[in-house]
């Protein structure tokens with residue numbers, strides 16, 4: 001296994017598109033690291049540079065201690081799994097998995113050992129004689145994973161390998177990938193724009209935006225202490241509410257629909273500052289009737305999710321939503337007061353979007 005380190009890595013495509021704008025990142029040996037960000041933010045470009053499928057415009061990429069900038073993909077000791085798994089249609093599952101090893105002149109008994117082991121891990125044993133067209137999408141994806149596993153690489157690279165699968169299979173395969181990682185412990189870098197996938201799979205989440213890193217951290221870290229408004233609203237579903245506010249005194253911010261307390265030890269902000277106030281829908285609670293604090297809320301509609309319901313509405317002229325357990329009684333009034341514990345109120349610089357947390361919230 002090996003770590004992967006990136007030092008000020010840049011990519012400018014011919015034609016001038018700056019896809020990756022100087023990324024510095026240490027991916028620990030044996031970790032499952034997810035590159036997460038919206039379409040076009042440079043995730044695939046970064047992964048393809050690590051794989052050697054794109055040239056590096058500037059900066060240094062290391063796999064282990066070796067600089068790989070000018071090393072051929074086949075010499076980098078990596079294996080890549082793509083969204084489009086591109087199996088050889090005329091070959092059986094066994095041959096699809098064995099093909100790369102045969103090509104490299106791996107001894108026959110070693111090929112048998114590795115393919116048998118991969119087939120066992122991926123539960124492909126009953127399918128070894130079939131051809132790709134005789135498999136479901138999920139099974140094909142497992143064969144593509146098998147083809148990567150038999151290489152026994154230092155690093156696995158995944159580019160949205162689940163996005164061709166239906167919703168249920170995505171969840172199943174996601175769990176299988178994580179289970180496999182727990183067994184193989186190989187350094188894995190996984191690209192997705194799906195924040196749920198990132199949260200559930202990763203040891204380390206790297207949130208990217210427009211060719212840059214917004215934040216690096218453990219999933220719950222990034223969720224609880226977002227370094228920017230971008231991260232705050234990108235991670236979490238339904239998205240974090242974002243409201244305009246003004247700090248009126250240490251520990252209190254005034255909003256259109258009322259006011260909220262925040263932790264004055266976490267956020268040191270001069271009174272009078274205009275800020276953006278973030279509160280997750282699951283952190284808002286209905287205030288008791290004798291409570292003066294909190295925000296006014298006018299209910300508009302309800303989304304039933306089964307275990308929970310999302311109540312959508314507004315506070316003044318701004319949209320606001322909160323989550324209730326389905327088992328909790330739904331108040332009959334259409335206007336309510338909502339409040340949130342000070343520990344879950346996030347504040348962001350109105351103009352830059354950076355978190356105003358005293359310690360910078362682990363920003364990159």
Ligand SMILES: Nc1ncnc2c1ncn2[C@@H]1O[C@H](COP(=O)(O)OP(=O)(O)OP(=O)(O)O)[C@@H](O)[C@H]1O
Nearest residue numbers: 013015017019038039040041042043044045046193
């Ligand atoms: N071969 C290319 N030539 C020129 N520009 C490119 C090329 N490939 C990608 N780009 C541009 O580089 C930027 C980053 O693309 P990239 O494919 O890395 O994004 P991504 O984060 O993987 O997006 P997605 O989630 O849609 O796959 C985009 O603006 C894209 O249009």
Ligand SMILES: [Mg+2]
Nearest residue numbers: 043044045159
């Ligand atoms: Mg991509």
